[in-house]
Amino acid sequence: MNWRRIWALTKKDLMEFTKSKYVLSAVIGIPLLFAILMPLGTILPIAKANPADFEGEGLGGFIDNLFSKTIDDWASLSMHTQTLIMLAYAMFIVVLMLPIIIPAVTASETIVGEKERKTMEAILASPITETEIVFAKIISSLIPSFFATFISAAGYIILIDIMLFPFLGYLLFPDFLSIIFVLVFGPMFSIISVELMIMISTKVKSVRDSYQIGSLVVLPLIMLIGAEMFSFFFNTVLTLIIGLAVMLVIIFILFKFATNIFNREKAITKMI
Amino acid sequence: MLAVEARGLTKDYDIKKDGQRAHLRAVDNLDLAINKSEIYSLLGPNGAGKTTTTRLLTSILQPSVGGAKILGYDIVEDASTVRSNVGLLTETPALYERLTVRQNLEFIARLYDIPKEDIKPRVEELVDLFDLSDKIDLPSGSLSKGMRQKVAIARAMIHDPPVIFLDEPTASLAPESAKIVREQIMKLSKLEARTFFICTHNLFEAERLSSRVGIINHGKLIAEGSPEQLRDLRKDETMTVFRFSVWDDVIQNFFQERHYEVLEIKPERKSISIFINDIEKETPTIIEELIKQNFPMFEVRHEYPTLERIYLDLVQSENLPRNQEEESS
Ligand SMILES: Nc1ncnc2c1ncn2[C@@H]1O[C@H](COP(=O)(O)OP(=O)(O)O)[C@@H](O)[C@H]1O
Ligand SMILES: [Mg+2]
Numbered sequence: 001m002n003w004r005r006i007w008a009l010t011k012k013d014l015m016e017f018t019k020s021k022y023v024l025s026a027v028i029g030i031p032l033l034f035a036i037l038m039p040l041g042t043i044l045p046i047a048k049a050n051p052a053d054f055e056g057e058g059l060g061g062f063i064d065n066l067f068s069k070t071i072d073d074w075a076s077l078s079m080h081t082q083t084l085i086m087l088a089y090a091m092f093i094v095v096l097m098l099p100i101i102i103p104a105v106t107a108s109e110t111i112v113g114e115k116e117r118k119t120m121e122a123i124l125a126s127p128i129t130e131t132e133i134v135f136a137k138i139i140s141s142l143i144p145s146f147f148a149t150f151i152s153a154a155g156y157i158i159l160i161d162i163m164l165f166p167f168l169g170y171l172l173f174p175d176f177l178s179i180i181f182v183l184v185f186g187p188m189f190s191i192i193s194v195e196l197m198i199m200i201s202t203k204v205k206s207v208r209d210s211y212q213i214g215s216l217v218v219l220p221l222i223m224l225i226g227a228e229m230f231s232f233f234f235n236t237v238l239t240l241i242i243g244l245a246v247m248l249v250i251i252f253i254l255f256k257f258a259t260n261i262f263n264r265e266k267a268i269t270k271m272i
Numbered sequence: 273m274l275a276v277e278a279r280g281l282t283k284d285y286d287i288k289k290d291g292q293r294a295h296l297r298a299v300d301n302l303d304l305a306i307n308k309s310e311i312y313s314l315l316g317p318n319g320a321g322k323t324t325t326t327r328l329l330t331s332i333l334q335p336s337v338g339g340a341k342i343l344g345y346d347i348v349e350d351a352s353t354v355r356s357n358v359g360l361l362t363e364t365p366a367l368y369e370r371l372t373v374r375q376n377l378e379f380i381a382r383l384y385d386i387p388k389e390d391i392k393p394r395v396e397e398l399v400d401l402f403d404l405s406d407k408i409d410l411p412s413g414s415l416s417k418g419m420r421q422k423v424a425i426a427r428a429m430i431h432d433p434p435v436i437f438l439d440e441p442t443a444s445l446a447p448e449s450a451k452i453v454r455e456q457i458m459k460l461s462k463l464e465a466r467t468f469f470i471c472t473h474n475l476f477e478a479e480r481l482s483s484r485v486g487i488i489n490h491g492k493l494i495a496e497g498s499p500e501q502l503r504d505l506r507k508d509e510t511m512t513v514f515r516f517s518v519w520d521d522v523i524q525n526f527f528q529e530r531h532y533e534v535l536e537i538k539p540e541r542k543s544i545s546i547f548i549n550d551i552e553k554e555t556p557t558i559i560e561e562l563i564k565q566n567f568p569m570f571e572v573r574h575e576y577p578t579l580e581r582i583y584l585d586l587v588q589s590e591n592l593p594r595n596q597e598e599e600s601s
Contacts, residue, residue: 008382012368012375019370118366122427124332125360126383127352264332269285 005128006136013110013140022207026105027144031098035152039091039159046087047163051080066233070177081167088160088172092181093226095149095156099186100193100221102145107197108210111137116206120267130262134198134255141194146187153182177232180240181225188247189225193218195254202261202270273344275435275467276306276329280338283324283491298324300491301338306484308343308434309465313478316488317587322471323363325488326437329469330360342435356384359428363439363471365421369413373404373423376412377430384431398426402456418449422456429460435467442477450477457481475583489587499579506577506585510551511535513575515543517568526567530558545575 017023055078063086068074071085114120123133157173164172196217197210204210231239261267281302284295299321306312314322327333329340331351339346345353367376377395386394399408402422407415412423421441428436441457442450458481461468472478478485479499486496495502516523519542527534527546536545548554551574562569 002385004385005383008379012371012379015375016368016370117369118362118364119368121332121362121364122360122366122380123383125330125355125358125362126380127355127385128383129352265334268327268332 001135002128002132005126006132006139009123009128009133009136010140010143013106013136014143016113017106017109017140017144020109023106023109023144026102027148030101031148031152031155034098035095035156036159038094039088039156042091043084043087043160043163046080046084047167049080051078054079054083070175070233078167081164084164084167085172088164089229092156092173092178093229095153096181096186096189096225096229097218097222098149098152099145099190100218100225102148103141103190103193104197104214104218105211106144107137107141107194108201108207108214110140111198111201112204112207112210115201124264124267130259130264130267133262134259137198138191138194141197142187142190145190149182149186149190153178153186177229180232181229184244185225185228185247188244188251189221191251192247192254193221195251195258196221198258198261199254202266273308274305274341275308275310276304276312276340276342276469278302278304278329278338278340281325281328281335281340282337283321283328283333284336285324298491299328299335302488302491302493304340304486304493306467306469308467310484311461311468311470311482313470313472313482313485314488315472315475315478315485315583317473320473320488321491322473322488323439324491326360326439326469326471330358330437331355332360356431357433357435359431359433359436361425361428361436361438361441363443365424365444367412367420367423367427370411372409373399373412373415374408376423377427380427381430386431394430394432398429401460402426416449418445418452421445421449421453425453425456425460433466435469437469437471439471440473441470442474443472454481475580479579487583487586494586495582502579502582503576506582508547509577510547511545511575512548512551512555513543513545513571513573514562514569515541515571517570518542520567523567526562526565 017027064074067082067085071077074082074085077085114123157178160173161171197214200213200217201210204213228239228243232243261270281299281304282297283299284297287294287296302325304312314325316322324333328335329342329347331347331354334348339348341347342354343357345357347354368379371379374395377398378391381391381394396405396408399405402425404419404422404426407419412420415423421444425438425441428438438457442453445453454477457468457470460466461481468482470478470481484496484498485502487494487502495505497505514523519539523544524534524537527544533547534544535547536543538544548558555572555574559569559572
């Protein structure tokens with residue numbers, strides 16, 4: 001494994017990203033929408049609503065069960081505050097869609113983009129290995145998403161804390177869950193997303209097609225990250241370990257598929 | 273040691289024909305022996321198998337049967353060494369159009385493991401050699417096609433490879449740009465001892481650039497040699513034309529008495545065309561006798577068959593044209 005060559009390809013991809021309006025709008029626009037505008041639009045009206053409107057029956061045994069495990073003083077909170085907390089977590093799943101969606105965009109651009117513009121052959125003629133190409137493509141697709149997710153999550157956390165502090169008297173985020181999901185699960189989902197995009201790259205001819213198919217491919221991943229977060233509420237340590245193990249296995253298997261596609265023979269006959 | 277040596281090199285593509293899996297033999301049992309610092313052209317019509325041959329010899333594709341060596345390195349066993357020793361101008365120049373000329377070249381330089389401190393001077397040296405210094409920091413997409421092609425050739429040479437493959441270096445260019453690129457290639461080939469392997473469907477390009485031409489059709493090498501040697505293939509089609517200030521029918525008798533085959537008589541042009549077996553030996557004798565007998569001869573010339581004619585003959589005599597629709601998907 002020659003890291004210099006990997007970094008050369010990654011750096012080239014990143015330079016191209018900064019010149020692509022699709023990538024720029026995805027990396028800046030989607031986070032703005034998902035992490036700032038959507039939460040503001042849903043949570044702010046609730047925060048501003050009259051707390052009295054929320055009193056009455058409880059949120060229900062299931063939700064109470066779920067949250068009382070993570071929020072220590074859950075039972076003593078008002079219904080209004082409980083609703084706000086619930087929304088804050090629900091919208092956090094939206095933020096976590098970023099590490100799935102953004103890499104799909106960046107991977108389409110760099111992998112299908114090379115195919116569409118026929119630039120791959122010059123790379124394949126060089127001594128870079130297939131594994132190095134896949135590694136580089138994963139890293140370059142990952143970097144914009146990692147930063148965008150990190151900044152959006154930070155923005156989201158600050159936003160939520162500003163809105164919820166008056167009710168809670170303490171900061172809801174960052175908690176263990178948000179840190180683990182932003183720093184560990186997020187990047188792992190990104191890798192899977194890129195690997196899937198590499199696999200569909202042999203089937204599509206243009207970056208546009210790739211975006212379309214990609215948007216279907218990321219759906220199950222979004223469901224998976226939602227499920228992962230949901231189960232996390234129930235049994236912190238065990239689900240965390242099982243979740244991580246499952247993800248690692250998926251990443252590894254998909255990596256094998258992806259390097260197989262970048263086998264020069266296939267890449268040249270299917271991708272050029 | 274040979275720069276390029278191929279033995280029975282063969283490539284089959286898997287294709288779908290009428291919904292069935294099938295093979296398409298793109299390169300068929302190719303034998304090549306190209307010396308160091310030779311400029312070799314592989315000449316053939318579209319779909320003849322030139323690009324496939326190049327991709328095999330640059331270790332991008334693997335042969336189905338047979339093999340090849342570049343500077344003694346096996347294209348399969350020593351693929352990585354082969355890749356470091358060859359440069360490839362791909363059929364489509366395909367630069368990163370949003371990146372500058374410099375960024376394009378520096379990127380490829382890193383893929384070839386050129387030491388960090390050598391990259392900048394190497395890029396500048398090449399850009400200078402290709403007369404592109406004032407364009408170095410412009411996005412490559414903003415350059416003309418001819419200039420982009422020059423950048424692509426520079427890219428193929430970034431690691432100073434001893435063997436350079438140029439796949440259709442001028443096919444996509446307007447005549448003026450093609451001329452510039454051709455001149456550049458000639459300049460390069462004179463500069464240093466390097467082996468060039470040029471794929472082209474342009475006969476005049478092959479003739480002008482290279483010392484040896486291989487003609488490929490349907491994946492098979494059907495003729496090979498220097499342009500002169502190829503012309504010699506049809507030596508028997510050389511016609512010798514004599515012209516006279518005054519035409520006289522006895523001229524015809526003169527040749528017939530000496531048992532020369534008369535091919536054409538044009539009284540209005542006062543010329544007669546004949547076939548001479550051994551041009552070098554017999555022509556001086558004929559001239560001598562004609563002058564001795566006071567025939568007012570003022571011109572004698574040999575009309576060799578053109579390379580173009582030979583090429584077209586060779587390619588067309590090879591059964592019917594093949595279906596060109598089976599392009600890669
Ligand atoms: N990836 C591929 N899959 C199937 N057939 C191919 C592929 N690439 C080329 N061919 C076929 O192989 C033959 C030779 O093609 P090619 O080497 O590109 O010829 P040339 O470069 O001389 O035009 C053609 O019939 C072409 O259609
Ligand atoms: Mg070709």
